[in-house]
Amino acid sequence: xxxxxxxxxxxxxxxxxxxxxxxxxxxxxxxxxxxxxxxxxxxxxxxxxxxxxxxxxxxxxxxxxxxxxxxxxxxxxxxxxxxxxxxxxxxxxxx
Numbered sequence: 001x002x003x004x005x006x007x008x009x010x011x012x013x014x015x016x017x018x019x020x021x022x023x024x025x026x027x028x029x030x031x032x033x034x035x036x037x038x039x040x041x042x043x044x045x046x047x048x049x050x051x052x053x054x055x056x057x058x059x060x061x062x063x064x065x066x067x068x069x070x071x072x073x074x075x076x077x078x079x080x081x082x083x084x085x086x087x088x089x090x091x092x093x094x095x
Contacts, residue, residue, distance in 0.1 A: 044062070
């Protein structure tokens with residue numbers, strides 16, 4: 001399902017908030033592999049999207065943080081943001 005985010009600016013603001021939340025979660029739960037994986041993936045997404053750049057399909061294929069959120073982090077408030085971000089990246093550039 002396409003994201004409700006309509007602009008890169010909305011995406012980028014949500015990405016910044018989600019990264020801050022996941023960073024804090026990582027500090028609180030340093031041995032949680034799901035959180036560590038999501039943290040790494042959000043860092044990659046941040047790097048790939050600077051200046052509004054759409055990630056390549058190969059880059060998108062490396063991501064599964066939305067799936068991890070649904071399986072492992074669904075009880076955390078950040079999960080909804082992760083779903084939105086994942087959807088935006090998946091459908092990025094499609095009409």
